[in-house]
Amino acid sequence: MNEKEIAEIRRRFRGDKSNINHIRGCYVNEKREIISQFDQALSMMPQEETENMLGVLKRTLSGTLGKNLIDISFATQQVVDSDEHRLLMALRDSALKEEEMVQVFFQRVIETLALEGNYLILLAYDTYDIPFRSRDGETQKDASSEVYSYILCSICPVKMTKPVLSYDVPQNTFHNRDVDWIVAPPELGFLFPAFDDRSANIYNALYYSRNIEENHQEFVDTVFRTELPMPAAVQKETFQGLLAETLEEDCSLDVVQAVNEQLCSMMEEHKANKEEEPLVISRGTVKRVLESCGVAEEHVAAFEEKYESEFGAETELRPVNLVEKQFEVRTPDVTIQVNPERGDLIETRVIDGKRYILIHAEAGVEVNGVPVRILS
Incomplete structure (x- = not known):
């Protein structure tokens, strides 16, 4: 998927755009035990809560392509006959209504995912009536090329808030606000099938990892049976x-x-x-x-x-x-950041046997915000 295709699907996650009518969820504690499950209809939720839920799911399609968002490809044999691909297709084709498959998915994730603390597994199903786009790039909303149906999985840490002092306006008093559990932005997730060339591609998925230092290969091994970059x-x-x-x-x-x-x-x-x-x-x-x-x-x-x-x-x-893009020169004690377009201002030189980093500076020199002069 490219950036335009990702942006097109991201725009789906609004109350007036999405066809997501319910969210499947599984709440897991730090001992990898299921605390609760839910199948929540968005139509029964207040509008603000619906928008917040869609906002959480949307974050699974955020970040930089190639860093946070990674294309995953299935081998032809996997698509033809593999347990992992069959499960994803069953979740998509049943619109998350085949209970046995949903439970199998939850269990596989819980058994293998190495994530500290409590977390939520969220599953959403959406159908997108893709507007036809002509060769000149114009979109014709009243003409559809196909219907793209997909599932989105978001795995979100659930974290405890810290006790804070709050102000009650009606009572004009201060109170301690109780600690509570809140849903943090997704740590990882995926979109299946991929939206390639503005069409469903069951040979691909789009994987998300918030942390560019950790891609949770153990999760990918379980769900996709493939190696990430x-x-x-x-x-x-x-x-x-x-x-x-x-x-x-x-x-x-x-x-x-x-x-x-x-x-x-x-x-x-x-x-x-x-x-x-x-x-x-x-x-x-x-x-x-x-x-x-x-x-x-x-x-x-x-x-x-x-x-x-x-x-x-x-x-x-x-x-x-x-x-x-930002050019940086670092020593154990000094860090210099240079405008990438002005790399000519910096050079290295050996003077009297000692190594120096030299910066050309004519005017506009400041130390802690104070303009200073360089005396000759």
């Missing part, structure tokens, strides 16, 4: 480690800065061209970037070899997971 934060750390380990003396400020700038430039160009598919780079792309930065041939070769062992020779990565 390396978490975005780990991709970044691994990529940075490869540069430091393989470039050796070529891993200078200028080279790292140039790599960062080139990858950021690719992202900006991709955005300016309004490409719908996410930008990815290959091992060969990074090789060409390093070569253009003047990295020695043997160091480029070492990077290629290490890339293959860490990521896989044919693995494509999303540069959004590898670099930050």
Whole structure:
């Protein structure tokens, strides 16, 4: 799924747009015991509560594509004959009304998911009468191309509030507000089937993880029987480690800065061209970037070899997971943040045998908000 397709489904989660008429839920404690289950009709809830419930579900489609939102693909054999795909299809095709399948799903999640504390498993079913979109991009609301039916699963931690002092306006008095349990935003979840090319794709699902350092592979193993890409934060750390380990003396400020700038430039160009598919780079792309930065041939070769062992020779990565637009220089005691468009203001130099990071500064220098002068 691309960003436009995700945004189109996100817009469904409003009281006047959604066809979700009930929510299945399962409340689990820290001992992995089911405390309660519910099948709540949204029509019986006050409008504000309905909007809040839909808002929680909507968060499962939030974040950055490739970081928080990850495409999951099923093998053809899984779609033809596999227990995991059959279960997802049964949940979707029965509109969550086949009780046995719902219970099987709850039990599989509870038995394998490693999540601290209490949490809710929420399941919603929706049907979307997809408006026809002409070649020029115009949407014709009175013309439908197909009906997209899907399920959305959100797994939300349930956390206890802290006791606080509250003010009662009618009584004009202060009171301690009792602690209570509240539903936190989703920690993970998924959409099935995927909404690819504005149509149902039962060969794919869209997986959500709030934490880019933890993708809950144990949950994915149970529900999808597939391997997720390396978490975005780990991709970044691994990529940075490869540069430091393989470039050796070529891993200078200028080279790292140039790599960062080139990858950021690719992202900006991709955005300016309004490409719908996410930008990815290959091992060969990074090789060409390093070569253009003047990295020695043997160091480029070492990077290629290490890339293959860490990521896989044919693995494509999303540069959004590898670099930050904000350029930062850090020592154990000092951190310098640089406008990514003004990397020319910073350089390294050895003076009297000591290494320095130099920043070109003509005017507008402040220390703790106080303008200061640099005396010659």
